[in-house]
Every structure is written in structure tokens, then in C-alpha cells.
Amino acid sequence: MSKIGVAVCGATGSVGQRFIELLQGHPWFEVKCIMASERSEGKKYSEVVQWIVSPRIPEAVKDMEIKPVSTESLKSEDIRIVFSALPADVAGPVEEQFAKAGYAVSSNAAAHRKDPDVPILIPEVNAEHIKLIPVQRKNRNWSGLIVTEANCTTTGLIMPLKPIYENFGIEKVIVTTMQALSGAGIPGVPSMAIIDNVIPYIANEEEKVEWETLKLLGKFNGDKITPANIKVSASCNRVFVLDGHLESVLVETSRKASVEEIKKILAEFKGEPQKLNLPTAPRNPIIVLNEPNRPQPRFDRWAGEPERAKGMAVTVGRIRQDTVFEKGIKMTVLSHNTIRGAAGESILNAELLVAHKLIQ
Ligand SMILES: NC(=O)c1ccc[n+]([C@@H]2O[C@H](COP(=O)([O-])OP(=O)(O)OC[C@H]3O[C@@H](n4cnc5c(N)ncnc54)[C@H](OP(=O)(O)O)[C@@H]3O)[C@@H](O)[C@H]2O)c1
Structure with missing residues (x-):
């Protein structure tokens, strides 16, 4: 199967870096867009990231240009999933815009965890909560979706x-x-x-x-x-x-x-x-x-x-x-905390959604 294009929001942060690292060589997903704040946008990833998670920044993203956090940034690439590692106050409205535009958002932020129609998903614990996705899509008239990992x-x-x-x-x-x-x-x-x-x-x-x-x-x-x-x-x-x-x-x-x-x-x-x-x-x-x-x-x-x-x-x-x-x-x-508690968990959540054909 050809890989599913994904974007990482907040790619320069503690969790964002873990996403970048864990997505290298992923059998289903390929990073096609990285996004961060105004401080970083327009620059090469290696120019702005304070890389801390392993000895080297992965070659595949080193020279990628950081895009603004916006649906516009995703349009030129074939992207289906947005991994979000944004501060909660920024994540709230932005994740909704992505979901409304048809993207599946797998989030680390707390912004939507309390929403009754958004599952906090840990697939070993509550995989059946993905049954909330059709409810969410109906309530909000979205073709995309939001799932969050837990704190x-x-x-x-x-x-x-x-x-x-x-x-x-x-x-x-x-x-x-x-x-x-x-x-x-x-x-x-x-x-x-x-x-x-x-x-x-x-x-x-x-x-x-x-x-x-x-x-x-x-x-x-x-x-x-x-x-x-x-x-x-x-x-x-x-x-x-x-x-x-x-x-x-x-x-x-x-x-x-x-x-x-x-x-x-x-x-x-x-x-x-x-x-x-x-x-x-x-x-x-x-x-x-x-x-x-x-x-x-x-x-x-x-x-x-x-x-x-x-x-x-x-x-x-x-x-x-x-x-x-x-x-x-x-x-x-x-x-x-940044693997099972954050980026790894969100990747596993996206894999579960793909396996259940909620992302195609
Ligand atoms: N760290 C953990 O163990 C952990 C675990 C679970 C959940 N979380 C949650 O995951 C999220 C990210 O946490 P973190 O620890 O990775 O934070 P962080 O290190 O502070 O990284 C924040 C990221 O968001 C970007 N950003 C900040 N303000 C922005 C804005 N106004 N517009 C667009 N992008 C902006 C930053 O980009 P710049 O570099 O350009 O500023 C950076 O890429 C938070 O919601 C946190 O609560 C964290």
C-alpha cells in the first residue's frame, strides 16, 4: 500500500520532535509537512529546532521548510492525518479547522479532551470509544475528525x-x-x-x-x-x-x-x-x-x-x-512521557483509526 501523508503541528517542540523521530521509516505514514509558530515558519527545520531527542536530526526532515499552522499549508501535499503537538490554547480552534477541512487530527493537546463527542483514546484501554467518531462527525458536520491522547x-x-x-x-x-x-x-x-x-x-x-x-x-x-x-x-x-x-x-x-x-x-x-x-x-x-x-x-x-x-x-x-x-x-x-504518553500514543491512535477504516 502507498503510504499515507501526514503533517506534524508543533514539530519543533518536545513532543513534535518525538513525532518526527518515531515517524521515520513508519510502514504506513510519511511526513509531508511540518508546522510551527511564526518564530519558525519559512525556515529550514534544522535552522530553528533545538533538537534533543536523539544524536541527529533525521535526514528526511532536516531541510524541510516549516509551514504556518493552517489548512493552507496542507493543500499542496496529499495529506490525510495531522498530528498535533501544539499548546492547548493554540490547538483548540486550529484542530477544529483541520477536522472541518476533512483531516483526521490525532492530538496531544488538552483542548478537546473534555468535549463529550471527542474520545480520549488509549487503544489497549478503550478502543471501543472510537464509536464516538460517527457521533462527532454528525454533531459537527465534519468529514474529518479529532481524537486525543490522554495527559x-x-x-x-x-x-x-x-x-x-x-x-x-x-x-x-x-x-x-x-x-x-x-x-x-x-x-x-x-x-x-x-x-x-x-x-x-x-x-x-x-x-x-x-x-x-x-x-x-x-x-x-x-x-x-x-x-x-x-x-x-x-x-x-x-x-x-x-x-x-x-x-x-x-x-x-x-x-x-x-x-x-x-x-x-x-x-x-x-x-x-x-x-x-x-x-x-x-x-x-x-x-x-x-x-x-x-x-x-x-x-x-x-x-x-x-x-x-x-x-x-x-x-x-x-x-x-x-x-x-x-x-x-x-x-x-x-x-x-513523550512516547507512550504523547507522540507514540498519538501514532498508535492513528494506526487504530486506519485499521478501522476511519481514515482512508
Ligand atoms: N511534553 C510531554 O510530555 C507531553 C505529553 C503529553 C501531552 N503534551 C501536550 O503536547 C503539546 C505540546 O507539548 P510540548 O511539550 O511539545 O510543548 P513545546 O515543547 O513547548 O512545543 C510547542 C510547539 O508548538 C509550537 N507553537 C507554540 N506556540 C504556537 C503558536 N502560537 N502557533 C503555532 N505553533 C506554536 C512551537 O513552535 P515554535 O518552536 O516555533 O515556537 C512548538 O513546535 C501540549 O499541548 C502539551 O500539553 C505534552
């Missing part, structure tokens, strides 16, 4: 929660995060603020983790998602780590579960991307680690096989019974 912190958390929710039910979740610097974008947190330090505040992050979890675990009921009836409390911290969000999680289940049962359902968990063998799907979306001091960002953020799915698996360790809640299980969860 990078929610994404790591939701992976182990899904099989626990399905098998034992969940009453409460209490999570404390240690989040990497790349999550703050480029240039991000000033070095003088973060070296030798932990910052116990990330604007709007706790609220996102708390409500997105309910939408993701919710049920599609014909024209909308009914959120899951569980309670989530998050405390988010920025730490001096480049990539990889670590989360300390306490789950109170509805039915009592043993540590061994939890380990088994997490290790065996698979979803639609694995069934469909999507190019960016990790063979095992959750990897259970038994060493007492793992996962660690430095060692485990690249989890995931095969090669194209590196950084797409979530590692879970320190699974143990809680000492306060009778039905409480504690665990430590790690996910790569």
Missing part, C-alpha cells in the same frame, strides 16, 4: 488500572507522581529551578489525571461516554529526570485481590493494538518487574518490543499489599 501522567496510570478495573473493580486510586522534565516542553523548567530540587506543583496536572481516568474507564452508551464511578486523588511533582514519569499508586479494589493475581492480570494484559498487530503496538503493553528497586526511569523508560514499540510499554513493579486499606494494592508505574 502523559494519566496514560501511565491507566494501563495497569484497566485490567484491575475489569477483573476486581476499583473504588479509589491515590497517586503521587515524579514527572520528567521533557513533560514541561522546550525550553521547559529553568535549570536553576530544578537542579538539586523537586518542585511539588505542576499547573492543572492533578485535575487532568483525576477526571481523564474516569472518562477513559467509562462506557460508550450509544452517543456519549458515561464516566466510571471511582474516586481518584493525584499529587504531581516535577523531578530532575529527562524522560519517564514514575508514579507511586495505591488502588483500593472492589473485590480483594492477591499480589499474585494482580501480577498475573497485568502481565497477561493485551488489547486491540496487539490483536490487530499495529506497527507501534508493543507485544506486551505492561511489563511486570519483580526486582525490589524497579522500575527506574534510567533503565526502564525504553521498555517495549519490537524496535518500533520502544518506549510504548509501561513497566510496573513493587506490587504489594497495602497496610491501611484492606483491599489496597500498592505499585510503582513508569511510562515514557
